[in-house]
Amino acid sequence: MAVIETEALTKRYGDLEALVDLTVQVSTGVTGLVGANGAGKSTLLKILLGLLQPTSGSAAVLGHDIRRDGSSIRAVVGYMPEHDCLPPDVRAIDFIVHMGRVSGLPPAAARERAADVLRHVGLAEERYRLMGAYSTGMKQRAKLAQALVHDPRLVLLDEPTNGLDPEAREDMIALVARIGRDFGIPVLVTSHLLGELERVSDHVIVLDGGRLLRSQRTTELTQDTGVLLVEVLGSALEQRRVGEALAAAGLPCRPRQQLIEIDLRSTARGAAPHDVIRDTACDLGVGLVRLQPEHGRIQDVFQPEGRSGG
Amino acid sequence: MAEPGASREGPGSSVIHDIGYRTYDGPRRDDRSIGWSLYLTGLAHAYGFGRSAKAKALPLSMLALSLVPAVIIVAIMVVAGFGGNFVDYSTYSGSTFVLIVVFTAGQSPVLFTRDLRSGAIVLYLARPLSPTWFAVVRWASLVSAIFIFTVIPVLALYAGALAAEADVSEQSADLLQAVAGLVVLAAVLATVSGLVSAFTLRRGLAVGAVIVALLVSNGFVSAVKTLAAAQGNDLLGQWVGLFSPFTLVDGLNAGLLDGTPFYPLSPDTPWMTAVYAATVTVVLVAGLWLLVRRYHQQGTR
Numbered sequence: 001m002a003v004i005e006t007e008a009l010t011k012r013y014g015d016l017e018a019l020v021d022l023t024v025q026v027s028t029g030v031t032g033l034v035g036a037n038g039a040g041k042s043t044l045l046k047i048l049l050g051l052l053q054p055t056s057g058s059a060a061v062l063g064h065d066i067r068r069d070g071s072s073i074r075a076v077v078g079y080m081p082e083h084d085c086l087p088p089d090v091r092a093i094d095f096i097v098h099m100g101r102v103s104g105l106p107p108a109a110a111r112e113r114a115a116d117v118l119r120h121v122g123l124a125e126e127r128y129r130l131m132g133a134y135s136t137g138m139k140q141r142a143k144l145a146q147a148l149v150h151d152p153r154l155v156l157l158d159e160p161t162n163g164l165d166p167e168a169r170e171d172m173i174a175l176v177a178r179i180g181r182d183f184g185i186p187v188l189v190t191s192h193l194l195g196e197l198e199r200v201s202d203h204v205i206v207l208d209g210g211r212l213l214r215s216q217r218t219t220e221l222t223q224d225t226g227v228l229l230v231e232v233l234g235s236a237l238e239q240r241r242v243g244e245a246l247a248a249a250g251l252p253c254r255p256r257q258q259l260i261e262i263d264l265r266s267t268a269r270g271a272a273p274h275d276v277i278r279d280t281a282c283d284l285g286v287g288l289v290r291l292q293p294e295h296g297r298i299q300d301v302f303q304p305e306g307r308s309g310g
Numbered sequence: 311m312a313e314p315g316a317s318r319e320g321p322g323s324s325v326i327h328d329i330g331y332r333t334y335d336g337p338r339r340d341d342r343s344i345g346w347s348l349y350l351t352g353l354a355h356a357y358g359f360g361r362s363a364k365a366k367a368l369p370l371s372m373l374a375l376s377l378v379p380a381v382i383i384v385a386i387m388v389v390a391g392f393g394g395n396f397v398d399y400s401t402y403s404g405s406t407f408v409l410i411v412v413f414t415a416g417q418s419p420v421l422f423t424r425d426l427r428s429g430a431i432v433l434y435l436a437r438p439l440s441p442t443w444f445a446v447v448r449w450a451s452l453v454s455a456i457f458i459f460t461v462i463p464v465l466a467l468y469a470g471a472l473a474a475e476a477d478v479s480e481q482s483a484d485l486l487q488a489v490a491g492l493v494v495l496a497a498v499l500a501t502v503s504g505l506v507s508a509f510t511l512r513r514g515l516a517v518g519a520v521i522v523a524l525l526v527s528n529g530f531v532s533a534v535k536t537l538a539a540a541q542g543n544d545l546l547g548q549w550v551g552l553f554s555p556f557t558l559v560d561g562l563n564a565g566l567l568d569g570t571p572f573y574p575l576s577p578d579t580p581w582m583t584a585v586y587a588a589t590v591t592v593v594l595v596a597g598l599w600l601l602v603r604r605y606h607q608q609g610t611r
Contacts, residue, residue, distance in 0.1 A: 049436055051609045069437045075338060077434040085429035101347040102437045104338035113334060120331060130362055146433060152336035183331040220545040 002027050003154050004048060007058035011043055011210075018043040019210045022057070026188055030180035032197030032218070033190040035207035040081060041190040045156045046209075048188075050080055062153055075104055078147030078155040078185075081163060085143060090134025092123055092142050095131065096149050103150035110149070117148045119139075121175060122182075137168035144175065148185075155179060157189040161196060163217070173200055178247045180253055195297060206301050214301050221301065226265040227294040230277060231258060233287030245280045344439050345447045352451030353458075356417045368416045373459055376409040380463035384470025392474060397467045399488030400563055403460050403495060404572025405558055407528065408582045413459050414503045415520035421452045422507035422601075423516045431608050441605035449601060452504055457496035464488055491563035498590060499524070501597035508604050527554040532573055541576040547575030548582050552589050564588040 004026035011019040019040045033041050046052040048061050050070020059066045064073045085094065093114055100110030118127045121141040126134070131142055140160060147155050160176060161169045177200040180187040191197050197204065197218075204221055206213040214221070230253075234240050243260050245251050251273055253262040267273055274291060281288045339347075351360065358366030383397060403410060425448075434444055470483045472478060492609040503520040510516035531554035538547035551557040557573050564571035565583030577583045 003586075019581055046610075071341075071440065075438040077436075079433075081429070081432045081436070083429055083432075085432050087424055087428045087430050087580060089365055090360065094360050098347075098351050099433060099437075101351075102344050102434065102439065104340070104344055104438060105334070106337065106339060107347075109334060109336055116332060150338075 003015060004059070004061050004188065006044075006059040007057055007060040008046065009059050010055050011040075011047060011052065012055045019024065019047070019054070021210050022207075022210075024205055024212055024215050026186070027203070028184075028186045029202035030177060030187045030200050031203045031205060032201035033205050033207065034194050034197060035190075035192065035213075037192050039207040039208075040210040041192075041207060042158055043210075045079070045158055045188070045190070049077065051075055072208050075150075076153045076304060078150065078152035080143045080155070080157045080160060082190075084139070084196040086131045086134075086139055088232065089130060091128055092118060092131050092134075092145070093127040094144070096145050097126075099146040100149040100283075101154055105150055113149050113151065114145075117145045118142075120148070120170070120178075121145045136163045137165070137171070139176075140164060140168070140172060144172075148179070148183075152185060154186045154188070159190055159192065161191060161193070169196070174196075176200055180281075183240065187251040194301075222296050225294045225296050225300075226263065228257070228262040228264050228273065229290070229292045229294055230260040230262060231292075232260070232281065233289055237282075240284050241284055242280060242286055246277065249276050249280060251276060312561040326349055328444060341443065343440060344437070345443055346407060348434075348439065348444070348447045349451050349454075350499050351566035352421050353454050355420055356451060361420075365420075369455075372409050372413040372416070373462065376406045376413075376459065377463050377466060379406065380466040380470070384473070387470050387474040397471055398570050399464050399467060400491055400567075400569035402464055402467065402488070403492060404556065404560060406463065408525070410456070410460060411521060411524045411528075414456055414486045414499050414524065415517045417455055418452055418500070418503035418507045418520055419510070419513045419516035420503045421455075423510060423513050423551055426508065426608065427511055427513065428476075431605070435506060435605070435609045437458040441609050445601040445605040446598065449504055449598060451501055453493075453496045455464070455500050457492055460492045460496060461489060464492065487563075487567045487569050490567055490570055491559060494526050494590060495559040497556070498559055498593055501601075502555055505600055508601055509598050524555060528556050530554070531557045535574050544575055544578075546578050549578075551575065552586065555593075558586060558589060558593075562590055 003023040004024075006022050006024050009019055009022040010017070015079050022040075033044070035041055043052065047054050047066060048059060050066050053067065061073045065066055066073065090098075096114035096118060097110045097243070098179050100114055101107065105113065115127070118124060121144050123138060123141050123145065126138060131139065134142065140163075144157070144160065147157070151253060157176065161172050164172060173196065176187060179185050180200070180202075189197065189201070198221075201218050203216070205215045230246075232238055239255065239258065239260060242254060243253055246260065246262065250261050251269070252266050253260050255261070260272060262277075264273055266300070277291060278288070316576050324411060354360045355365075357369045386392065393520065425434060435441055441448070463590070464485065471481050477514045502523060506523055507516040510519050531550050534550045535547045536581070538544070538550070548561070551561045551573065561576040562583070563569040564576035565578070565586055577586050
């Protein structure tokens with residue numbers, strides 16, 4: 001079932017096109033919304049919340065029209081903004097309870113759920129501290145907690161890993177995965193770090209300059225590219241010798257830095273390229289370090305055709 | 311040796327069970343209930359409740375200071391047995407106006423600068439309540455906070471007068487008239503200070519700007535009024551009274567509700583009273599409209 005559907009969604013600020021003719025569907029699970037800074041990710045989230053009116057096109061969130069039903073959408077959607085948004089002189093527990101109340105929860109339920117979600121995001125011990133004294137990682141967790149306190153039917157997370165150190169980044173990514181899988185809440189999460197969402201998202205939407213570049217399952221993006229990478233022991237000379245021998249044996253190959261890239265997609269049917277490589281290395285007396293099938297990466301979407309990888 | 315798990319379940323210790331994520335299927339409140347909750351939290355925050363310990367210092371000490379004259383007057387009334395004529399409810403806010411200014415200047419940024427400064431406004435606008443209602447509710451919290459600040463000493467005076475066996479019906483009529491004036495004063499002060507705070511993104515600057523707006527305007531207007539009174543230029547004195555919240559509400563209170571004016575040259579004709587009433591209305595309507603517009607702009611950024 002689609003939780004978000006957009007149809008030819010366009011947003012212009014004067015001459016600047018923030019979103020152009022975007023038609024896309026988001027279903028349950030974790031969906032990554034990736035693109036460079038300024039690709040239109042935050043604009044899309046604000047339009048989906050009913051805070052910004054699109055210039056043209058339409059969209060529905062959980063069946064509610066974004067132009068008419070903004071308030072109904074905001075009652076059942078959790079939103080974690082990119083930038084700082086926590087008052088420093090309030091304790092986390094008080095603030096999350098308050099945010100539950102202004103989302104429509106009765107007082108007792110707000111208190112209970114606030115304690116629950118703070119525990120889930122890992123702020124059980126620190127919940128009675130003023131948020132002004134929180135580290136960046138703790139602030140991000142508190143921001144996530146306020147997006148979950150009213151048991152939303154969908155969460156929109158805008159750059160949740162922004163400003164975090166590598167360890168805190170891993171924790172946040174794991175939390176996002178938990179929300180989508182264990183909590184069963186559909187997640188639309190943005191990041192300008194393309195590789196980051198590969199591991200957690202079931203589906204990836206790639207925006208570039210406000211236009212849809214790609215929308216497909218993550219596994220389709222990250223499956224084998226059909227290229228085999230070979231590394232041999234020795235200097236560039238050995239590498240060249242092996243490369244030339246492989247080419248002579250009928251394998252289409254070319255050097256890529258210290259590796260030899262073999263395009264298996266254009267080898268003849270019935271050929272056994274792995275055997276050919278082994279025998280070639282053996283004949284030349286060169287040590288094989290590795291034979292590695294290349295996987296696709298989200299970054300590759302941005303590369304011009306025929307120049308995949310680095 | 312005990313098994314690793316056994317020690318955790320020994321006597322006097324407990325085990326934390328992770329019961330997983332729990333959904334919420336209960337009722338969800340409507341906008342009215344959400345607004346009420348936001349209003350109460352705003353009011354509590356204006357007095358520092360629900361915030362850091364430091365945040366309570368200014369509002370509560372100002373409230374205590376503004377009670378001091380009332381307590382002294384009550385003590386004199388009760389001990390010396392003075393009757394009710396000793397106190398005038400409608401001029402009390404005039405004599406403690408500096409404290410009211412400091413309270414208003416200190417607390418209006420809490421309701422109108424803090425959300426914008428910390429970015430919490432984004433979270434509020436991503437909630438069901440519309441920006442219009444958010445602005446109105448924040449304004450209502452500030453009006454109530456200022457009203458409570460000004461009415462508590464007056465209620466103390468009233469209680470003291472009753473304790474000194476003053477005439478209940480006479481005192482109650484005076485009190486009601488004074489309270490009506492305080493409601494208008496709170497609304498005008500909240501509108502002016504809320505506007506200044508909502509357009510100032512630093513709390514310190516907002517405090518200073520509100521003090522300047524209220525104190526300087528009042529100083530200027532009361533000086534001109536005193537000069538005009540000395541020279542017998544009543545009309546100038548009445549017109550200039552429109553330019554400070556305190557003299558404006560004091561004049562309206564005297565002209566419309568027949569209260570005792572604190573400042574000289576309050577309106578003495580129905581026409582002038584109507585000008586005062588119209589000015590108060592324009593300030594409230596225009597101020598609220600600007601506040602609402604400010605929050606609408608925040609949502610689309």
